[in-house]
Amino acid sequence: MSLQDFLADPILFISNWLQGLLVGWKLPSGLATVIVFLIGILALVIFAMLFDIFLVWVERKVVARFQDRLGPNRIGPFGLIQPFADIIKLVIKEDITPDGADKVVYNIAPVLAAVSVIILWAVLPLSSKIFGVDLNVAVLYLVAAGALGTLAIIMAGWSSNNKYALLGAYRMVANMVSYEIPMVVTLLIPTILADTMSLNGITQSQETIWYVFLSPLGMLIFLISSIAELGRSPFDLNEAESEIVAGFHIEYSGMKFGWFYASELLHAFTFGGFVGILFFGGWQVPFLMADGFHFGSFVVALPGIGVILLQAVAFMVKAMIGYWVIMWVKYSMPRIRIDQMLAFNWKFLTPLSLVLLSATAVLTKLLSGFPLWIFGVGMFLSNLLIGWITIEILRFYAHRQRRLEEPLAQPASVAARR
Amino acid sequence: MHIPLSWYLILAAALFCIGLFGVMSRKNAIAILLGIELMLNAVNINLVAFWRYLDPTKMAGQAFAVIVFAVAAAEVAVGLALIISVYRRRNTIIADEIDLMKW
Amino acid sequence: MQNEWLYIGLFLIIGIIVPIVPLVFAALVSPHKPNPIKQSTYECGIETVGDSWVQFKAQYYIFALVFLVFDVETVFLFPWALSLNQLPIFAVLEGILFIGILVTGLVYTWRKGMLEWV
Amino acid sequence: MHPDQIIFFLCAALILISALFVVISRNLIHAALWLVAALFGVAVLFALLNANFLAVVQVVVYIGAIAILFLFAVMLTRKDIRDRGPQMRRSWWIPALLGLLILAGLVYLIFAQPGIDRTAAAIPAGVDPLRALGKALVSPGGYVLPFEVSSILLLAALVGAVYVAITKKS
Numbered sequence A: 001m002s003l004q005d006f007l008a009d010p011i012l013f014i015s016n017w018l019q020g021l022l023v024g025w026k027l028p029s030g031l032a033t034v035i036v037f038l039i040g041i042l043a044l045v046i047f048a049m050l051f052d053i054f055l056v057w058v059e060r061k062v063v064a065r066f067q068d069r070l071g072p073n074r075i076g077p078f079g080l081i082q083p084f085a086d087i088i089k090l091v092i093k094e095d096i097t098p099d100g101a102d103k104v105v106y107n108i109a110p111v112l113a114a115v116s117v118i119i120l121w122a123v124l125p126l127s128s129k130i131f132g133v134d135l136n137v138a139v140l141y142l143v144a145a146g147a148l149g150t151l152a153i154i155m156a157g158w159s160s161n162n163k164y165a166l167l168g169a170y171r172m173v174a175n176m177v178s179y180e181i182p183m184v185v186t187l188l189i190p191t192i193l194a195d196t197m198s199l200n201g202i203t204q205s206q207e208t209i210w211y212v213f214l215s216p217l218g219m220l221i222f223l224i225s226s227i228a229e230l231g232r233s234p235f236d237l238n239e240a241e242s243e244i245v246a247g248f249h250i251e252y253s254g255m256k257f258g259w260f261y262a263s264e265l266l267h268a269f270t271f272g273g274f275v276g277i278l279f280f281g282g283w284q285v286p287f288l289m290a291d292g293f294h295f296g297s298f299v300v301a302l303p304g305i306g307v308i309l310l311q312a313v314a315f316m317v318k319a320m321i322g323y324w325v326i327m328w329v330k331y332s333m334p335r336i337r338i339d340q341m342l343a344f345n346w347k348f349l350t351p352l353s354l355v356l357l358s359a360t361a362v363l364t365k366l367l368s369g370f371p372l373w374i375f376g377v378g379m380f381l382s383n384l385l386i387g388w389i390t391i392e393i394l395r396f397y398a399h400r401q402r403r404l405e406e407p408l409a410q411p412a413s414v415a416a417r418r
Numbered sequence B: 001m002h003i004p005l006s007w008y009l010i011l012a013a014a015l016f017c018i019g020l021f022g023v024m025s026r027k028n029a030i031a032i033l034l035g036i037e038l039m040l041n042a043v044n045i046n047l048v049a050f051w052r053y054l055d056p057t058k059m060a061g062q063a064f065a066v067i068v069f070a071v072a073a074a075e076v077a078v079g080l081a082l083i084i085s086v087y088r089r090r091n092t093i094i095a096d097e098i099d100l101m102k103w
Numbered sequence C: 001m002q003n004e005w006l007y008i009g010l011f012l013i014i015g016i017i018v019p020i021v022p023l024v025f026a027a028l029v030s031p032h033k034p035n036p037i038k039q040s041t042y043e044c045g046i047e048t049v050g051d052s053w054v055q056f057k058a059q060y061y062i063f064a065l066v067f068l069v070f071d072v073e074t075v076f077l078f079p080w081a082l083s084l085n086q087l088p089i090f091a092v093l094e095g096i097l098f099i100g101i102l103v104t105g106l107v108y109t110w111r112k113g114m115l116e117w118v
Numbered sequence D: 001m002h003p004d005q006i007i008f009f010l011c012a013a014l015i016l017i018s019a020l021f022v023v024i025s026r027n028l029i030h031a032a033l034w035l036v037a038a039l040f041g042v043a044v045l046f047a048l049l050n051a052n053f054l055a056v057v058q059v060v061v062y063i064g065a066i067a068i069l070f071l072f073a074v075m076l077t078r079k080d081i082r083d084r085g086p087q088m089r090r091s092w093w094i095p096a097l098l099g100l101l102i103l104a105g106l107v108y109l110i111f112a113q114p115g116i117d118r119t120a121a122a123i124p125a126g127v128d129p130l131r132a133l134g135k136a137l138v139s140p141g142g143y144v145l146p147f148e149v150s151s152i153l154l155l156a157a158l159v160g161a162v163y164v165a166i167t168k169k170s
Helices: A003-008 A010-024 A029-066 A082-091 A103-122 A138-159 A163-178 A180-194 A199-204 A216-230 A254-279 A304-332 A338-366 A372-417 B005-025 B029-054 B060-090 C003-029 C058-082 C089-111 D003-024 D028-048 D052-076 D093-112 D129-138 D144-169
Strands: A292-295 A298-301
Touching: A003 A010, A003 A304, A010 A029, A010 A304, A029 A082, A029 A103, A029 A254, A029 A304, A029 C003, A082 A254, A082 C003, A103 A138, A103 A254, A103 C003, A103 D028, A138 A163, A138 A180, A138 A199, A138 A254, A138 C058, A138 D028, A138 D052, A163 A180, A163 A216, A163 A338, A163 C058, A163 D052, A180 A199, A180 A216, A180 A254, A180 A338, A180 C058, A199 A254, A216 A254, A216 A304, A216 A338, A216 A372, A254 A304, A254 C003, A338 A372, A338 C058, A338 C089, B005 B029, B005 D003, B005 D028, B005 D093, B029 B060, B029 D003, B029 D028, B029 D052, B060 C058, B060 D052, B060 D129, B060 D144, C003 D028, C058 C089, C058 D052, C058 D129, C058 D144, C089 D129, C089 D144, D003 D028, D028 D052, D052 D129, D129 D144
Parallel strands: none
Antiparallel strands: A292 A298
């Protein structure tokens, strides 16, 4: 119990200190653990919520720039206070429950949507020492949380007693649920490479090489399927404004709508973070070890707290970049049709991800005895090869399709030229 | 570690009996399948409880629980496909009215 | 009971409380003046016709069904992926066989034209 | 009372009450949602039993796939969703009685077994149930045959379900 300990690992130090304090107050140690956990969880959740408010501002500012506007800029510096004004507006807005709605289910749905996102933060390693819990099935845990989110949307769509909402819920299942398959399959790739399902373990094992270099295709498939899982454009068929108005949340107003909106943003950011964790080394900073920077034999020593903070900053930056890419896709792509979306998943992403998984498993086994650089080059080349073959197959079918359509298209174009 | 094995078994038995009641008393075919799900879950509780209490190093209980998941999924897939097929033809999912095979 | 699940359970409880608090607060401060027109089903200003429970395409259901089978099978690959390092190459081939059976199902569905949105 | 026991009782209450609503609720969508609650309770039980993998798989497979398929099927056969008539058979008390009798018999049988009140020993150090499960499922001395057969079962289910769906279309 000294300053040294605090600098080495502040989180552990504070939790030990709190635990000691509570036990000193004659509380049973089990209860003390629970209270320490609760304090930690509250800190994490409140941080996530405040960050969520910040994300509202980021999202509005970024979409404005994409559309050549300024975005919120009136309240506070750069419009930073704008989200708080939004919240006040949402809170004092009348909450309307439509006729014929299934009231209980209708009210549970937005809460469940928010819960399904918040619980993801329980396993999110923000840094090597700052994380909720190092669950040994964390990779599947995030799929399970996604299942709750799907359920929330179906409940919202069903209970609103509205045709558009119901259609949104149906589309949601076709969308979110289909893309879960390539997502789960690409989640298997870091699991195989790291030989663990804990997110902290996956991050730690990327100390030597980030998995994006071993499996760039896996990263791409995961990114695409997580965008679909988030229900963001180009896969936002469940709330397609021009077709079904707002989809599953059409009848929601006030703070209930607010939770759908807030959880969507936090979900997008969290999945940006997962892309960072699974493929871009999470909190790993190049050359940064537990005791400071190592450039070959040249060492810059840092106290533990410095390393932890640097790691946390690295994670947040990576997650933010992932989130930015998701926004970039959202605001530059038009919405795809539902048949295209399903065909893209079932006829392209799913077979490709399964082939990639088989190749990864075989190569990991075959190359496990070799030095790292051979392993890395082999994995990378296999990915390139699979990608190239895929493109060739696509090209072949595209040519064939075009040949089939040409005789029909020719007369019209010839006629037009005359 | 402070829960006797018998508690789990009684819970599973009660869940099984509720599922059985649902299967036998409901008219709607989908509701009957819901009851079957409850019964399968009761089996899984038993399998996992025995795995944990008898010998955690032997994975028989968990392995068979995994297989029960597969069986449940297969049962739901085929069962619901049949129900919906019947619904399309006969416009009913009341189990008693689906009597084509009855003599 | 392991501590990690205790933590997740507590996280779940807090995760449920946190969204409810603003909702309760909003219910206290927001106005509440219902009237039949305000509460009617929103359909872009047009009067609602008929029942809300519209019959939808069975195709949605087919995709959910294919998804169910695939979901179960891919989830089963996780234990295999985790024990890959400790097992002989034979086990890898078993996993590939498993994936192959999965792909067979996909190919069958595809050939039967059930993956088309018609 | 030990905290584990309190958690067990809460969980058991959740499971049994939700299960009861699954079988008696008149609205089928509500029945399916109560099923979700019951399944979630079972997932908590698995976590209580240190079966981490099964706990998450329970949520992923049962809630994420099976319950959603049920909700879908109920929505598809919508004519019966708001069926105001009784959802039970007229002679529902016979199954109820039978269920109670079977429960009584099972409880009697359970307590007739020796050593039934044992508590679980700690999982031996060095045993990781997750990896052990993976090993057991694919090693030839373990459960590789049931594992592969289950995948064939799922293939058969997929083929059968798709086939049923096709004949319906024509």
